[in-house]
Amino acid sequence: MTTSTLVPSPLLPSVTVSAVPAASTHAGTRVKHPRILSIAGSDPSGGAGIQADIKSISAHGGYAMAAITALTAQNTQGVVGIHVPPVSFLTSQLDAVAADITLDAVKIGMLGNAEVMKAVGDWLARVAPAVVVLDPVMIATSGDALVEDGTRQALLDLLKVTHLVTPNLPELAVLLNLPEATSWSVALEQGKALAAEHGVMVLVKGGHLPGPQCPDALVGPDGAVNEFEGARINTANTHGTGCSLSSAVATLQAQTGDWVESVHRAKLWLAGALEAAEALQVGSGAGPINHLHALWGSAAPADQTFSSELWADCAPQRAAIFDLDFIQELAAGTLHPSHFAYYLAQDAQYLTTYSRVLARASSLAPTEAEQKFWAGGAQNCIDVELGLHRDWLSKYPLESPQGPVTKHYVDHLQAVAFGGSYGEVVAAVLPCYWLYAEVGRLLHADYLGFEGEHPYGTWLATYADEDFARATQQAISFTDAAARRGSPLERLKMREAFAYSAQYEVDFFAAPHLLVEGLAGASRD
Known part of the structure; x- marks a missing residue:
């Protein structure tokens, strides 16, 4: 049974779901305007x-x-x-x-x-x-x-x-x-x-x-x-x-x-x-539902509608990430140490700025719970994440200046943090939680099925961190809350901030394979 x-x-x-068998899905043609x-x-x-x-x-x-x-x-x-x-x-x-x-x-x-x-x-x-x-x-x-x-x-x-x-x-x-x-x-x-x-x-x-x-x-x-x-x-x-x-x-x-x-x-x-x-005021019996409620200027997205749409919108970026050589080789244990070292060095530099942006989100947050959450995230970047990177960088040393992708990503985050609303800031930082968690979930699953000693095993094991999974869900919830409070224009800007960050996540994972060889050539010169 x-x-x-x-x-x-x-x-x-x-x-909360259990999977419907693929043979029963009768999947459609995925048309944007069907x-x-x-x-x-x-x-x-x-x-x-x-x-x-x-x-x-x-x-x-x-x-x-x-x-x-x-x-x-x-x-x-x-x-x-x-x-x-x-x-x-x-x-x-x-x-x-x-x-x-x-x-x-x-x-x-x-x-x-x-x-x-x-x-x-x-x-x-x-x-x-x-x-x-x-x-x-x-x-x-x-x-x-x-x-x-x-x-x-x-x-x-x-x-x-x-x-x-x-x-x-x-x-x-x-x-x-x-x-x-x-x-x-x-x-x-x-x-x-x-x-x-x-x-x-x-x-x-x-x-x-x-x-x-x-x-x-x-x-x-x-x-x-x-x-x-x-x-x-x-x-x-x-x-x-x-x-x-x-x-x-x-x-x-x-x-x-x-x-x-x-x-x-x-x-x-x-x-x-x-x-x-109720706003329609149609008839004296069982009135109609408000089909076009989302188009009304005063309408706010219900429940997790906004985050669900963000997730659907970034489907191309999610697919692109898992097609990258960096991700596939990291999972397989065949990633070259120089590529991993470049990623570590850039991520450490990125997290320094990211912690400041999270602190900015905390200062803009409208509730005490949100203030504490983003402040805790900022502190975690400094105490835990950067410490972890320093430990690994001692094993994979690389003299690496801030790369162009890292610069563009942190410039985007800082521009939103100090020029945008609270909703825009949390939307901009969300992909670093959500996409990282999704990458981690699948990479950790691959790691558990790996036969023998994985060269990056202890790194991949960190992806199973339950605290980070819970933090990701909380970040999603706070983003939805910000969208409900915001105006239609602010929600549009939140979408844009999220979309830019989602694409930068793809570029960030792609950068080691694109840029490491250039760095090696420059050092030889």
Whole structure:
């Protein structure tokens, strides 16, 4: 039996997950601005269906398209009428779009009857989009039925051409022909049953359960589970939450190619949309969520949204670091001593300035906890890190002036520290924590699997330092807090400061192989 284990994710600082098997991910094409087709019904009040999908897709940077399966007459209080156009016209819509536009993902919502479901299934089988997310819409938030009786088997047949299905608990029960789950453990078992029986990933949603928490779980066909914690948002404005979440996941999956990250980011976004929903003041029933809350000038990123986006944005830099000869040779134990000595000498010089920048962050920090944290980091650079470098430099001596990469990096940090806001400073110093911790995590894992005596073993062993891992998480948390307090302009500048530092981290690790030979030639001259 497959069980779930809760472990800290190295990519996203707060989510606890266990891995979904790679064979079950159906990874997308990683398009920055993906083209997403929503196949769903229309909601004239704008809170659900096609209208919600378009807003959700657009909020995540996608290009939204729509094929209408049904027209509804509804508002925030309920559904008063449904009209299903001829299936042949729906097929014409689908064929017209697919003949002209590359589809990076398809989201499926309301399908009014079995004939419509079969037509959509046949079309998907022909077109085979890279990402297909099915939200099996059966009942509106108001409690009104949105599909005809007798459509269960037709909906199950659609799972054959679906990668992820996102039922709420009543819909999950209908798909399995079981009573609705009344506990999270039962909901998970039902999700595993559906996933295993139909070979599809299932997003189990706990929103219908009572209590202060609102958990979700991504379940793979083999029973592997990724759980996502979340507090329940106290609001009556929940119209269209299922439509909006599923279209957000489809859009993010086309961008990330990682279902766990896509669900995590979509869930964070949905929490912000629910929290900001009251400001819309739409209708007298279950109002809509605020899909575009992040675009409002007064909006602040929720929870770890800002740091998650920073981490996603620096994916090219992370990949570049692990492709470097320096990192690969350090892990393999084949790194030339002169390259290692150059790195040590430059890092020691870098840390001298870095400690001053951390002290500057402490002086700007708005809370006592943050002041103490950054001050402690500055002291640690002096007492521990520089001491460690001095010990190793005695074994690998090298007369090395400050290199050009080191100079550019410390100039950048000092410019931000003494010309930018507190948020900009913490964003600028964060890559030295976060990317170093990620490099260390993987290098230490390689070191543990090394056979024989590793020439840099005692150095690599320091990468397993639990205190530094905890400090990294704290630095991430303080950066998110600064982003929430800051203005949209300040958050933009924080992104820029982080991006420059992330690239300098790549250049810093690359410098030994690029510059050591030049230094050796100069000394011979």
